[in-house]
Amino acid sequence: MRPRIRKTTWPRPALILTDxxxxxxxxxxxxxxxxxDYGDPFTGEYAGTEWEPCPCWNENRRWTLLPLPRRTPPGEYSDEPPF
Structure with a gap:
């Protein structure tokens, strides 16, 4: 595992430790x-793109370190604690 700290916005803003x-x-x-890329089996036309993760990495391996307050409109303040 090669851990890194990243900021995420979904499902809520937070700092996460991720692989x-x-x-x-x-x-x-x-x-x-x-x-x-893959095509439609009937027409052979382009139908979309699929992502295939590499075995060297587990994109689901992550832990929330610090939830962050949600952004508020300008001029307003959040009373939501970051912990």
Missing amino acids: TPIPRCPDCRGEGGHNH
Whole structure:
């Protein structure tokens, strides 16, 4: 595991500790996976793109370190505590 601290906005703003892909992975070259284009089986036309994660990384491995207050409109203050 290669932990990194990141800021996330979903499902709520927070600082999280997350796993990152291996930078020198020969399969994904540190990107964490591959995009695969696929076509409609009947027409053969482009139908979308799927993401296939690399085994060197688990995108679901993350822990919330510090929930952050939600953003408020300008001029207003939040009374929501960050903990």
